[in-house]
Amino acid sequence: MTQDPLQNLIRLLSKLPGLGPRSGRRIALHLLERKEEALSPLSAAFQDVAVKVKSCETCGNLDAISPCQICASPSRDVTQICVVEAVSDLWALERTGVFFGKYHVLGGTLSAMDGRGPEDLRLKGLFARVHSGVQEVIMALNATVEGQATAHYITERLSDFPEVHITTLARGVPIGGELDYLDDGTLMTALQSRRTV
Amino acid sequence: MTQDPLQNLIRLLSKLPGLGPRSGRRIALHLLERKEEALSPLSAAFQDVAVKVKSCETCGNLDAISPCQICASPSRDVTQICVVEAVSDLWALERTGVFFGKYHVLGGTLSAMDGRGPEDLRLKGLFARVHSGVQEVIMALNATVEGQATAHYITERLSDFPEVHITTLARGVPIGGELDYLDDGTLMTALQSRRTV
Numbered sequence A, B: 001m002t003q004d005p006l007q008n009l010i011r012l013l014s015k016l017p018g019l020g021p022r023s024g025r026r027i028a029l030h031l032l033e034r035k036e037e038a039l040s041p042l043s044a045a046f047q048d049v050a051v052k053v054k055s056c057e058t059c060g061n062l063d064a065i066s067p068c069q070i071c072a073s074p075s076r077d078v079t080q081i082c083v084v085e086a087v088s089d090l091w092a093l094e095r096t097g098v099f100f101g102k103y104h105v106l107g108g109t110l111s112a113m114d115g116r117g118p119e120d121l122r123l124k125g126l127f128a129r130v131h132s133g134v135q136e137v138i139m140a141l142n143a144t145v146e147g148q149a150t151a152h153y154i155t156e157r158l159s160d161f162p163e164v165h166i167t168t169l170a171r172g173v174p175i176g177g178e179l180d181y182l183d184d185g186t187l188m189t190a191l192q193s194r195r196t197v
Ligand SMILES: [Zn+2]
Pocket: A056, A057, A058, A059, A060, A061, A067, A068, A069, A070, A071, A072
């Protein structure tokens, strides 16, 4: 009941997003009752990603190679950069299957409250990329106060590049909505009817 | 996006009880964005339980020692054995804090449908334990057809030990349960076994 290794595993599992003590216990038991079929492959997968998966030095995506597959792909349009807050947003947009440009993952939003300034985001890299032939920057930030403030800040900074067209996702993203939780259809429509800022 | 180690991790996480592709992706990202604080302790905890946690050779509980802490404890009543289907049931009963006997984890139920016979459960060990001074066997199996069929089978087998008192969990309206939402069988049983206040 109160042995260390098992209680420690349950405690760590319970802290994962969406889980709690009950689901943590349930998953721990599931794994321990299936050491060969479930625990050992998952344990190996953990060690595998820990060693192999890294942030792409160009865009901030997570991948086993850097630059990531999207940055390295010659078939993706280098004239479009879609700016997102998190890797989960990049994945959500990729699932729509309608965007063929590149991405830039900020790694968060500006937040006076949480003390996150421009230097805490992947912004320098973004501005450096915009120098080299980019024609459109799509602001695909969350429709939250912080997401929109961050989009506003970036738009201001990019006004130094009048040749760059700045667009944002169409209305259709609900107020306060987080991209990762939207259904793929809504997200696809919002992307396709993006507008000039 | 489609790299192996990360997609493999997401696939394995998605198969855990209560999780799906969305929560699997969310947890994978959470871990990869926190390699030091989240991924590496959880990975270590996995390896730790894989090596250390075993089924108790006496009762079937999972613990870092065998016999487990409950079996080894001199302060727990050896004259009472509470029979449960799974370790999760043992844990649920322990959380009530009102039982101070020993346990026996069957590791499932008899099931003609799934082809599980007596030899697939931890039954031999149970009958062996009953030989040695046990006064009460509490059948704490699930109130399902298979759970009750299994309890019936065990009760039959234990009729060879007339000195052993066989009990089962009380059936009735759960605390906080609204009659309108109870299944008819539970309500009927609760009515039939009504008690004087
Ligand atoms: Zn990249």
